[in-house]
Amino acid sequence: MSTPAVERRFGPYGGRYVPETLIPALDELEREWVAARADPAFQEELGRLLRDYAGRPTPLYRAPGLSAAVGGDVWLKREDLLHTGSHKLNNALGQALLAKRMGKPRVIAETGAGQHGVASATACALLGLECVVYMGAEDMRRQRPNVQRMRLLGAEVRSVDAGARTLKEAVSAAIRDWVANVETTHYVIGSAVGPAPYPALVRDLQRVIGDEARAQVREAAGRLPDRVIACVGGGSNAIGTFIPFAGDAEVELIGVEAAGEGLDTMRHSAPLTTGARGVLHGALSAVLQDEEGQILEAHSVSAGLDYPGSGPEHAFLRDSGRVRYVAVSDEDALAAFGTVARLEGILPALEPAHAIAWLLAHPDPGLSLVTLSGRGDKDLAEVLGE
Amino acid sequence: MSVASTGVDRIASAFAGHGKRAALMPYLMGGFPDQEASLAAAEAAADAGADLIELGIPFSDPLADGPVIHDAATRALAAGATPYGVLTVCERLAERLPVVLMVYANAVLAAGVEAFALRAASAGAAGLIVPDMPHDESGELRAACDAEGIALVPLVAPTSTPERIAEIGADARGFVYAVSLTGTTGERDSVAEGLAEMVARIRDAAQVPVAVGFGISTGAQARAVAEIADGVIVGSRIVRAAGEGGAAAVGAVVEELASALS
Numbered sequence: 213m214s215t216p217a218v219e220r221r222f223g224p225y226g227g228r229y230v231p232e233t234l235i236p237a238l239d240e241l242e243r244e245w246v247a248a249r250a251d252p253a254f255q256e257e258l259g260r261l262l263r264d265y266a267g268r269p270t271p272l273y274r275a276p277g278l279s280a281a282v283g284g285d286v287w288l289k290r291e292d293l294l295h296t297g298s299h300k301l302n303n304a305l306g307q308a309l310l311a312k313r314m315g316k317p318r319v320i321a322e323t324g325a326g327q328h329g330v331a332s333a334t335a336c337a338l339l340g341l342e343c344v345v346y347m348g349a350e351d352m353r354r355q356r357p358n359v360q361r362m363r364l365l366g367a368e369v370r371s372v373d374a375g376a377r378t379l380k381e382a383v384s385a386a387i388r389d390w391v392a393n394v395e396t397t398h399y400v401i402g403s404a405v406g407p408a409p410y411p412a413l414v415r416d417l418q419r420v421i422g423d424e425a426r427a428q429v430r431e432a433a434g435r436l437p438d439r440v441i442a443c444v445g446g447g448s449n450a451i452g453t454f455i456p457f458a459g460d461a462e463v464e465l466i467g468v469e470a471a472g473e474g475l476d477t478m479r480h481s482a483p484l485t486t487g488a489r490g491v492l493h494g495a496l497s498a499v500l501q502d503e504e505g506q507i508l509e510a511h512s513v514s515a516g517l518d519y520p521g522s523g524p525e526h527a528f529l530r531d532s533g534r535v536r537y538v539a540v541s542d543e544d545a546l547a548a549f550g551t552v553a554r555l556e557g558i559l560p561a562l563e564p565a566h567a568i569a570w571l572l573a574h575p576d577p578g579l580s581l582v583t584l585s586g587r588g589d590k591d592l593a594e595v596l597g598e
Numbered sequence: 599m600s601v602a603s604t605g606v607d608r609i610a611s612a613f614a615g616h617g618k619r620a621a622l623m624p625y626l627m628g629g630f631p632d633q634e635a636s637l638a639a640a641e642a643a644a645d646a647g648a649d650l651i652e653l654g655i656p657f658s659d660p661l662a663d664g665p666v667i668h669d670a671a672t673r674a675l676a677a678g679a680t681p682y683g684v685l686t687v688c689e690r691l692a693e694r695l696p697v698v699l700m701v702y703a704n705a706v707l708a709a710g711v712e713a714f715a716l717r718a719a720s721a722g723a724a725g726l727i728v729p730d731m732p733h734d735e736s737g738e739l740r741a742a743c744d745a746e747g748i749a750l751v752p753l754v755a756p757t758s759t760p761e762r763i764a765e766i767g768a769d770a771r772g773f774v775y776a777v778s779l780t781g782t783t784g785e786r787d788s789v790a791e792g793l794a795e796m797v798a799r800i801r802d803a804a805q806v807p808v809a810v811g812f813g814i815s816t817g818a819q820a821r822a823v824a825e826i827a828d829g830v831i832v833g834s835r836i837v838r839a840a841g842e843g844g845a846a847a848v849g850a851v852v853e854e855l856a857s858a859l860s
Contacts, residue, residue, distance in 0.1 A: 228734060231729055233777060235734070375658075392781035505704040506657065
């Protein structure tokens with residue numbers, strides 16, 4: 213098997229726009245990931261945990277109700293069935309193992325929907341690491357059950373009160389903590405964003421989604437899909453889903469962002485669909501910003517998509533034309549949540565409900581594969597309007 | 599000082615001719631609490647013995663800054679501060695002393711690196727500090743600053759390896775900004791251990807002066823830093839004074855620091 217690079221840039225995007233204090237830690241992380249990725253003992257340990265603890269491989273499920281609704285063949289990659297309820301655990305387990313390998317006893321994480329925070333708290337409980345999770349105060353309100361889960365798992369949840377009090381500020385607070393405690397602390401970033409090597413590291417840890425799905429769909433349907441669809445906030449489930457299909461020219465790849473209250477309202481989270489080029493949280497990518505380079509607040513009903521930036525590899529894949537990025541409104545995502553619940557008996561998280569909403573709005577007789585990146589129990593308050 | 603002197607020359611003169619134990623460089627947030635008040639505060643700092651001014655351009659997501667400066671940036675932006683507005687403050691101050699702009703990478707990239715360097719130089723800035731554009735990412739901006747005769751001042755951190763210090767020092771313009779501690783900006787009780795060794799290593803690598811910042815707030819700390827470095831940068835304490843007592847309070851703090859360095 214060839215070893216792909218741990219890229220610092222994806223075309224013009226990516227880089228390491230962070231204070232000098234962090235550069236040696238990023239160098240170390242890059243070296244350690246190159247070594248760990250090639251180390252059979254590390255891969256065996258990670259593979260064992262993903263299988264026996266987390267529950268991989270997750271099923272690929274042919275969804276009859278959705279198939280009938282779009283007049284085609286719809287398959288769901290069931291990351292909602294992974295331990296802790298979302299794909300975030302793939303990355304958190306890998307990075308927590310890496311923290312142990314680097315001898316760092318303390319882990320910090322940011323979280324939006326709370327899924328990455330729960331995954332990090334879980335991995336730290338399992339591996340005996342101290343865990344601090346930064347979360348915007350607004351997200352703590354929206355995702356109360358996940359805050360309680362993190363605390364039960366032994367993590368300290370720190371409320372972030374700056375700005376819109378959502379994911380952007382939580383990432384900034386985590387980076388500031390890391391600048392101050394870099395010698396003892398590993399920052400488990402939760403999406404395919406941030407300074408290099410994070411976008412490549414998170415992609416490598418999440419590509420298990422697409423690797424499994426590609427093999428499963430060929431086994432079950434005897435062919436590759438016509439369309440592969442995933443939601444994109446920072447973009448970790450999407451990049452992990454897309455990359456194994458990137459060389460299959462006949463497979464259309466579609467990333468679904470959050471259009472919030474509408475792309476023309478300034479109340480959305482769709483930088484790839486609409487945004488200019490800018491630096492946020494250490495990487496050059498598609499970013500919501502004003503003409504002077506101030507970062508704008510994002511908006512989405514889904515806390516996990518409520519972020520003004522996106523992973524640099526997505527910006528590259530957009531420019532290259534390999535992936536098409538589209539956006540779905542709060543209203544349509546909420547409607548899709550209800551449709552999936554009734555047609556399939558599955559409560560999807562509001563994040564992948566955006567991907568399903570796009571699918572429902574674009575019926576196609578072909579084979580569509582959608583990554584159902586997490587379960588929706590956390591979103592009940594939002595969905596029920598409580 | 600001749601009108602034609604470059605920003606790099608003006609910084610060198612300020613470090614050569616301050617007549618104190620070390621050059622004193624207060625940091626002020628442009629546009630905080632509003633544009634006119636930030637100019638008045640900086641003028642008060644100049645009157646009270648500042649040798650250079652570090653002038654911050656407020657940014658929405660300042661990753662290198664602690665709570666005092668972050669809050670000042672947020673309030674400046676809420677009051678309508680813009681990079682152009684801060685450059686007009688720079689223009690007025692530059693008549694009196696060298697001004698080094700502290701600006702985050704995205705504001706530079708949004709304008710375009712060459713356009714930003716030109717605009718800064720036209721406003722009389724002597725140099726730029728971009729805390730989230732480390733050495734590896736800064737080649738293009740350094741070339742643009744060189745073309746305009748202004749200094750791209752690099753930062754060195756306690757975590758920087760000797761190899762990095764050598765590379766950063768060799769490319770340094772104006773002065774090297776030595777970050778005294780592993781953390782964000784903000785007041786601390788004492789000066790970090792290991793600072794003297796880091797400053798000595800920078801001196802070996804760089805042809806320009808070394809100024810120390812982050813965590814320095816008292817006259818005693820400033821004097822301790824002056825034992826080992828060529829310049830002292832004081833940020834959060836000054837910004838706090840600007841917020842609490844305006845120009846008069848800034849003048850008083852700078853006077854106290856300047857007398858500790860005399």
